Amino acid sequence: MSTEKHGRQVGRGAKVRTAVLAATLAELADHGYAALTIDNIARRAGVxxxxxxxxxxxxxxxxxxxxxxxxxxxIPMPDTGSVDTDLRDIARAFVAWVTSPAGQTIFAAIFSDAARIPGIVDARRQLFEEGPRRASSAISRAVQRGELPPDTDAEELIKTLIAPLYFRLAITTEPLDQAAADHAARVALAAARAGALSSTNTNPQ
Structure with missing residues (x-):
């Protein structure tokens, strides 16, 4: 096989898929969705x-x-034995991901012209729903340890944790760093301990 501009031709199967997806992400990062072409992806992937x-x-x-x-x-889900540090670590992990090159590219894509694609809508929903579901186990353990009220709504607590970080990222463009993550964790924990995030309050009949 011939050598392309961005690297050697790759083989079939899983290697092709990995190379093409990596090339697509790189093209999105370098040029954005509007300039994305199959030709450029193929050259970069070596296929x-x-x-x-x-x-x-x-x-x-x-x-x-x-x-x-x-x-x-x-994103690693912590199990430190303390809800304080679990929430802090979740918030810090979220910040680390969304400020990474890959995370920045993903967020730019899902709010670009690509957002009109039905599949992108589903991917965006997955981003903001699957994360809270995965992290909810840490909240359940905190409830079992007696660190949070028994009726704490785990998914709502995680959404409360992430919301101010997302607001900084998408709306105000304020710095998104560990200090912001730690502050979000303290606020979410205070709300949960005060009973503001109980299932009764978040799911009224």
């Missing part, structure tokens, strides 16, 4: 564009695949 079209029908389906994989990347 022929027909190889891409055999697996993905268009750039939209490729972007959906990339976002789905990136959003599923595991």
């Amino acid at each position: 022929h564009k027909t190889t891409i079209y055999r697996r993905w029908k268009d750039r939209e389906s490729l972007v959906v695949d990339v976002l789905g994989e990136q959003i599923a990347v595991d």
Whole structure:
């Protein structure tokens, strides 16, 4: 096989998929969604564009695949034995991810012209719903240890934790760092301990 501009031609199967998805993410980071082309992705991945079209029908389906994989990347869920440090570590891990090159690219994509694609809408929903579901186990353990009220709504607590960080990221563009993460954790924990995030309050009948 011939050598392309950005690297050697790659083999079939899983290696092709990995190379193409990585190239798509890199192209998004370098040029944004509007300038994304299959030709450029193929060159960067070291494959022929027909190889891409055999697996993905268009750039939209490729972007959906990339976002789905990136959003599923595991942010470690802590189990420190203390809800204070668990919440702080979750907030810090979120900040670390969304400020990383990959995280910045993903957020730029899901709020760009790509946001009109139905699959992107699903990926964005996954980002903001799956995270709280995964992190809810840390809240359940805190309830069992007696650190939080028994009726604490775990998903709502995680959403309360992430909301001010997302607001900084998407609205105010204020610095997003460990200090912001720690402050968000303290506020969310205070609300939960005060009973403001009980299932009765968050799911009224």
